[in-house]
């Protein structure tokens with residue numbers, strides 16, 4: 353495996369994804385918590401950073417155990433750090449180097465630069481530059497304005513690069529990472545979904561043995577894939593619970609429950625709609641709604657999990673981005689969880705936790721799910737928030753409003769699927785607004801509700817752009833909604849991007 357030491361760059365996760373795309377396993381660890389060297393560790397990548405080596409108290413961990421023993425690649429800050437600590441000089445760039453540049457000198461004898469072409473485009477993003485390298489370093493690539501674009505330490509497999517190979521604007525960045533990971537570090541490219549499934553299932557069998565596991569299914573990708581992996585390992589000893597909170601899409605509960613049963617899962621569907629509606633009655637504040645839903649879910653899940661006698665484990669669909677300790681949000685409180693008040697926790701939260709996806713990125717979870725044969729209906733679906741339609745109905749929640757929104761959402765989503773637009777959209781849905789407006793229908797004046805349609809493109813939900821859906825499509829969807837859904841006489845389309853607008857309206 354490859355170790356990526358994170359110095360807080362916005363691109364650190366991208367480095368990990370690129371390495372994984374080469375079918376090589378890697379882990380991200382914060383620079384101030386370097387893990388022990390294990391025999392499977394083949395190479396180390398030092399990430400970039402928002403910090404500067406010219407600051408006081410710049411991040412400067414002891415990496416000497418790696419140097420000379422394992423291949424090391426410093427990217428941007430990582431490169432500057434190694435240069436400075438070995439007697440080189442790093443200064444503020446006179447012009448801030450940001451954006452595309454071209455390699456004007458490439459040492460083709462160097463293994464790191466194998467198959468990298470002269471004039472190759474690279475992505476620069478740094479405020480400092482390496483002015484002078486130490487005596488035992490050699491420059492192996494330059495651009496017109498950056499002489500030390502890449503270096504190698506003469507008697508070590510230690511490299512530094514000033515540009516960012518993980519960003520796709522570095523057109524041959526993936527080749528460079530392959531050179532480091534495969535040719536220099538000697539990692540074998542055998543980290544594939546099949547191999548992941550095989551080894552994970554074996555580990556789960558070992559870990560769980562003959563114990564019983566409880567798992568809450570949500571209909572989403574992560575919990576479904578986690579369930580299938582555990583199911584492959586222990587079969588009927590996995591007890592899945594799928595709660596209908598009355599806030600899902602139209603027919604979603606029945607459809608998904610059916611798919612789960614087809615997949616062979618031992619799943620119990622629990623109709624708790626009334627409990628959720630009762631807890632939500634009269635609540636209008638979004639956070640209050642979220643809290644009420646979370647509370648009722650825990651009550652229902654706790655009650656159901658008591659039906660499974662002597663369960664020992666709680667299965668969870670936690671994925672890698674949820675567990676990576678980010679350097680930028682470090683601080684004493686971020687890593688301390690509320691484990692100390694175990695006494696007050698519901699019983700299921702005291703179970704041992706099993707999280708088979710916690711090393712995977714979202715797209716890897718999908719690949720594994722497809723390899724496991726889970727239907728596209730579950731794997732390819734858009735993200736859907738835990739509180740469901742409750743945060744898409746602005747104001748208080750009633751069963752009647754849920755029913756209206758389910759119809760509207762159903763027309764929108766099925767039209768996206770029918771026209772083939774569904775897979776081009778990252779997430780889509782409809783909002784029921786607390787507004788009524790005047791309309792005419794036939795000879796009659798109406799005073800009915802407004803719905804807003806929202807569709808966005810995104811990579812991870814952190815930022816998003818509104819989708820430029822074709823006018824014809826929007827016209828058809830709007831007509832169908834107004835004609836078919838009683839109580840709605842106006843449809844608007846949300847053309848705000850995130851930031852500053854969020855994807856959900858609440």
Ligand code: XMP
Nearest residue numbers: 642735736737738739779813850854855856
């Ligand atoms: P926002 O609205 O913050 O949404 O731009 C980003 C992503 O998060 C989802 N979302 C939630 N998911 N519980 C969830 O499980 C929530 O309370 C919640 N709020 C927003 C949203 O659907 C989008 O995918």
